[in-house]
Amino acid sequence: MWWSYEPYVQEMDVWLDIFESMVVVAPLENGPPPEFWSPYRNSERLSVIPYQKNKGWGLNQKKTSIRDIPMMVSALVKGITSTDAFHLRTPGNISLLGLFLAPLLQKRVCAKYAGQWPSYPGEALSYRVQKALLRSFWFHGPVTVYGQWMNQPNHIIPFFTSVMNTEQVRMATKVAACRVLHNPIRVLFVGRLTKSKNVHILLDALSQLEKEKVSFECRIIGDGPEKQALEVQAKQQLVDSYNISFTGGLPFEEVLSNYEWADVLILVSETEGWPKAIAEGMTYGLVCIGNNRGLVPQMLEQERGWVVEPGNSEALVNIIKRITQYPDQYCEISKRAALWAKKYSLDSLRDAIRELLIQEWKLPTSSLRPSVKKINK
Structure with missing residues (x-):
């Protein structure tokens, strides 16, 4: 075999x-x-x-x-x-x-x-x-x-x-139909922990949100050479670092469960082709924040999500704050994202x-x- x-x-x-x-x-x-x-x-x-x-x-x-x-x-x-x-x-x-x-x-x-x-x-x-x-x-x-x-x-x-079959897409669509924004907001990253994925920029943004008293929970799924450094950064920058969990790599079915758990998926890499995590997250109705390069702007256009310049933690902070302030807008974006993604x-x-x-x-x-x-x- x-x-x-x-x-x-x-x-x-x-x-x-x-x-x-x-x-x-x-x-x-x-x-x-x-x-x-x-x-x-x-x-x-x-x-x-x-x-x-x-x-x-x-x-x-x-x-x-x-x-x-x-x-x-x-x-x-x-x-x-x-x-x-x-x-x-x-x-x-x-x-x-x-x-x-x-x-x-x-x-x-x-x-x-x-x-x-x-x-x-x-x-x-x-x-x-x-x-x-x-x-x-x-x-x-x-x-x-x-x-x-x-x-x-x-x-x-x-x-x-x-990488999602028809049954998995069907289940994701059911989840998306019932999606509501949680408080505190649930933030998700899925991918390899390398420098180019800019997870350190996400941590910078979360640190600033904590200073501004914006509550959140964050799960970082994946493994890679930057994992230890990112864990150290989280402990040094955040007072309540327990709000961030590093799960390591997970089986695909467990990754799908985390899409169901989350509100927002953030993937602001230096470069991306077809970021499967964004496509999968959108199928679950997640509001995704991606980079402004490659295919990502086409995936998230027509108000299906947001794009930012890689490395711009301030832009991440402002978008996350806006999401928490306008839950009705969040639900509309979620619906548009799920409708677009379910065909893939x-x-x-x-x-x-x-x-x-x-x-x-x-x-x-x-x-x-x-x-x-x-x-x-």
Whole structure:
């Protein structure tokens, strides 16, 4: 049985629903799987071509070196030439190599850019190179990106993703229909605890709210290299630091329960592609505060939430205060958010991918299976 990181597995299971089998080019680890990983639903139809073994995972994963490149190229060539189609998940080290090889060796190619598609300050050179290759005539298949952007080639396709199935969306919609603002206000963060996620800015804002006598409860869900520093910051800046709890990483079902608990979700990272936490929170009727970059402004436009400049703790303070002062406005925003978000489920993702590939690869409309028996990831 094959295992991987739970949100990734949920999305890849959608591809396994579309194709007879799937081959994954990836590092391979001996078991047991780490916490919060999950098995593929149809592991018997999946195989792995490893380019490195026992590389480690999460924070302990070894960085890719030049010495790894020959093994990566060998694995990619084997994967590309042994399957009927090839999908690249970018950006990444392996995908950078794949962008040169796949169009050369495979007729049916497609790609997903799982990050912020517009350029941004401090963007890595390798990310800019991968975007340029994906935009160019060299890549002759559809490329799905988060959001609708001006002046893009025809093969750049606005798209979405999801890790909630139809039943989970249905339950979230029921919760959203009954949502009311709590007192004290309940604030939630869901994501990896890295510097770029700006959780320290959220703590700065909460510290200021405490000084202004605005009551709140906050849960910070996730793990990462900044966790210890953030816990220290909370204790140093807040008198009542017990109002903030760091849960660490949680199983997806427990994350969903926290969406039900919360009033507001805050995710003001330096950069975001399609922030799943915001999409999930909106489905539950949470009022979300995101950054003003990438796709987030499109998600929260038309008064479905608020956006702020990353690093602006004062803006966070003012928005949270406004929410507490106008509970009726909160409920209206919550309803608009839930109405927009409920259409994004794993099932709708599956249908959208199938329709896209049938159209772009000119396959029979009835099914992909007669023409494409395997797809490589």
